[in-house]
Amino acid sequence: MRERVLAVAKDEFSLIRRWTSRASNQEGAGLSVGIGDDAAVFTVPDGMEVIACCDAMIETVHFLRETMAPADIGYKAIMSTISDVAAMGGIPRYALVTMGLSADWTAEECDRIYDGIYEALALYGMQLIGGDTVSTPDALHLSVSVLGEVERGRALRRSAARPGDVVFTTGRLGESAAGLHALLAAARTDREPDQEWETLYAAHRRPQAAVHAGRLLLTSGAAGALNDISDGLASELWEIAEASKVHITIEQERLPISETLRRYAAAVGHDPYRWIFYGGEDYQLVGTVDREAADGLQRQFAEHGLSLVCIGRVIEGESEPGITLCEPQGRSRPLGKEGFNHFSGAVE
Template sequence: MAHDEFSLIRQWTSRSNGQEGDGLTVGIGDDAAVFSPTPEMEVVACCDAMVETVHFLRETMKPADIGYKAVISNISDIAAMGGIARYALVSIAVSPSYTDEEYRQIYDGIYEACEQYGVRVIGGDTVSSPRSLHLSVTVLGEVEAGRAIRRSQARPGQLVFVTGHVGSSAAGLHLLLAKNEPEAKWLPLVEAHQRPAAQIQAGRLLQASGVCGALNDVSDGLASELWEIAEASDVTIRIAAESIPIREEVLAYARVSRKEPLDWALYGGEDYQLVGTVSEDGLAALSQQFAEKGIPFTVIGRVEGNGKNVLVTRDGQQMTLNKAGFNHFVHVEEKKG
């Protein structure tokens, strides 16, 4: 592959040329981008990195999927704040094990995700890596001033909800790691892992409703995100395992593969749904709004009091929910072992 950094940048990001306007004064191609936030809005910023063998494997993710998912994971963070994603910065450490065509496909995936959510790529960086591919994306968004939704806003008496379904991405990963050609009926699970959707529309509905307490996106697993809310808000959360929304395809595949679908739902992660709390008196109107938009919205529990704890009931039994999910540092130590 070519080793001229500036030539590579021009090839991969040419689709960003001429995007100035609508708040963007200076786009890609200069030392830095220049933009103006929309009046009465605040800037929301987030950054996520993807490292080969830590966050993805070439056997389970095509190059375009890698680029697509790197953007979606950031847009999902913007959604969890109730915001709108506007701009992206992309930094990539190129590995000699990838071809020019594969890098073009990675950027195809990046731009596909950006175009779906109205995001413009306005800069980034390109460096070399001796072995693995590293991809880092920063997304800048906006939210109404003073109205970002935070993890720390759960209060006793509120109900706990989740959008969409959880466990699908983990089931898809299990299917891909089996290295067998997936049957057509399981392809939605593969898509859930490789091409997840960010819940911007759901986040905006929640932000506008005025009845949403805390909010988080399901990136590391439902259990992990619930614990983050409980700890940030200093509350005890109780959920019912039977209420957790799991797709029928996941349940069917779990039966075939002799796995526990609840483990995928609680600890798998990368579903990029939203989990949060809502006041009970606002539930009916909010549920109706979600139904009108065709977005699944499921109440799975309640905030019961103070104490930084998460409890789960199943088959009449109650226990503390294991604080687990994807942990980069545990993963690294396991790899070293």
């Protein structure tokens, strides 16, 4: 019989010790007090400042057990928060995790959640330095705070796009939403997911934050605005346009789309661009760079095994914030700002 969490520990402290025992708490790199005291204590190097962000994953709102294994849940909760640090050109350093547990989650499942948490942290050399464990009446609640650092005064922001800039993204889009679509379809028909779409499942369950790309953009000195694609490309572009008070034009034929995504969309009769614009959870970066620096940045990214794809431009002489999509055959239309809605689920 699987042991239930509430039967394993009679108080939150034993649960915290169970799941944080793997935290290294190594001194150095600014950390002087880690897990085991009332709070963590750290410093940042001279010339740097702190980036702080938090995110949450709630069962039935952000994930379903039918589509995500426990380790995937922990991994993705960390990765989605790291992505916010990447979007400012920063370096993620530490994480704090609070887990709210309902009675139907087992101790073994919670162990696996922490397996995913530590796996994601290890990819970026990060440390777990605190958090909390509480009970909830209905579902799993996982809240993650990430602390990072960035050169003082140089954090990349949404509000820095300028007329004449080139608009770019850092990788393939729409695959996470398509992966969720495929996983839900399999779950609803009580069958195993088709392995033909494994890269789409991985994009949904095991994304990676574009930290290296963010650092290259910051150190280049040519980056303007930057945002991560968590709620869909359209939503993130709108955030840049409104924060920067600019109008952006996107060329649909330039958008990076994989052959696997095209094949899956054709197989299920779905418009792949709807997943790209409104699906979310790709965790690529979208932003702007100085037009004269774009070619050099593309070469630099390629040298590091990364992708930087120019997909549009910031319009000169246009003061009204907005997004225009240039479709094939010369058609153009306004691109709506809707995105992934965490209260209604993924875009179908």
